[in-house]
Amino acid sequence: MTTTETPGFEVDPALHRTLENARVNVELDNGDMILNLGPQHPATHGTLRLVVRLDGERVVAADPVIGYMHRGYEKLSEFRTYPQITTLINRIDWLSSFANEVPFVSGAEQLMGVEAPPRAQWIRTILTELSRIATIYLFLGEMGLQVGALTPAFWGFRDRELVLNLIEGATGGRFHPNFNRIGGLKDDLPWGWISECRATMDKILKGCDDFEDVLVGNEIFEARTRGIGIIPGELGAAYGVSGANLRASGVDWDLRRDGKPYLAYPEIDFKVWTHPDGDSFARYWVRLQETREAVRMVIQLLDGLPAGSIMAKVPRIIKVPEGEVWVEVENPLGQMGYYIVSKGATGPFRVKIRSASFSNVSILPWLLRGVYVPDVITIMGSLYFILGDIDR
């Protein structure tokens, strides 16, 4: 650089340094600004308060405050019978209630040595995957909302309703089916449900294409999500981050494929999607692919649905023999597990509920350090948690 090209603009170097110092000092003065996000914020499903300490526009430290919705299900479960508990655990992750019931019920079945008939297992798998689609489809739209695109959010709500209609048609409940019984299901699928399900799956696939058209490749969306909120795979695993959040960090781990075989997943063919980047965009992309994969799985399951009974023979009063069982499944939000301790009574002695969002959010203090304030919202949106799943 030649200094002669800027004539008549000579600044005393000492003064210049002072000015720079002054600017830095102004920023440092703001260093202790505390910003309260929430407890009510549109980016959260429920009430999460996030206390962030800011240095200018950057987050120095973030501390999630949870517990506003703590309902004490672990304590309540000790005072309820097994069939009553499915009503409670429906409300953990309320967007995919059906998927919450399955591991608990199958844990009780394992302890009792009861096995649900194949048709019940397949219908459970179908409804679990429909819950996954309903949950993640909303995310695909809402993620647009986090960066200012309103239209995808409406699409998300509109088409999710189609899937919820299917769940309602089969179980009678839009959000809280309470459809699983120990040993099987309450009812078989209604007439015409399968063809309606196929038609809806086509619409969901088209909807995924729409999301991809509008958001992926969109300049604003990419600028706001690429390289933002990167979770290294190893660290994410040590924090217990699971599900699509971990697969977006390149960890190829899906309990449907890699866990102890459960439901009808060993019978069907599906791909586990991963993304190497670990940023907000990767989490969006992985979920987008997972929704399409779930549609393919539902269609396979509909094709191969076995005939037969939907309820195994179980005693009228459910008494679970003494024992301990750990059941884990791949829920829409990640690993969900129950550690059930039974002492031979009609209710469990202790139920440890391992919910996905709890661990997914526990990485926030690490993840938000050093990011800009607007990115806090996109990162929180891309982690996709349900507060009921954190607070239990």
Added chain:
Amino acid sequence: MADETPEVGAPDAPEEAAAEAETPVAEAEAPEAAVEAEPKPAEPAPEPEPELDPEIEARFARFEAGLGDGVIDHAESHGTLVVRVRPDAWKRAAEVARADLDCDYLSFIAGMDWMPAPKTPGDEGTDTSAPVQPDTMTFGVTGSKGRFQVFAHAQSTTKHWGITLKTDVDEAAPAVDSWVSVYPGADWHERECWEMYGIDFTGHPKIRPLYLPAEFEGNPLRKDFALIAREVKPWPGLVDVEPMPGDDTPEDEGAA
């Protein structure tokens, strides 16, 4: 694992499952008899001595080689390897699980209170619809020395296996080592366990309530903390407090 049957029923523990399957099927024939049956477990001798799954046995051997004499007992429970370790080896157990078993993923840490919930005589604080649990204190898989235990589950995302670790916690001074330096995700789990059971985690960077307000008294998940569904307890953040019955005159009839 891929060639197992797809059903949910315990595929890894056919012996145990078959042994336990007898009871419910028999009860199915005579449900009335099941109702009348005592809540006592039919077979008190736990000792699930039947040989373990060879893969699980190999996994345990690998773990034991790393931890040495810190292991007290191990068992297989419905396809899960459960290992009870000595309290002073609790943190080393996490390090061994992470290093030797490739368990890079922390699933959860939780507390356990084996004491039977006390039956409070009288008419308050009891939920009559609650299932009747046995009165005697039994300690589940791999046993326990006392009332409190901490148990945790770590998994491998590459090897696709897991291990459940348990350790005894002294009732008089409940404390174990913190896992935060091994698994950073242990932070919240230990905070939850601390407030719910009153078990301290030495070495935790900053232990403080996670769910409960700071003013909350008691450890809700302890068995002697009654589940009082209908007793009114003023919420600490409440502003427009109406006088509670019995609040102004504690000697009155509302002194319950």
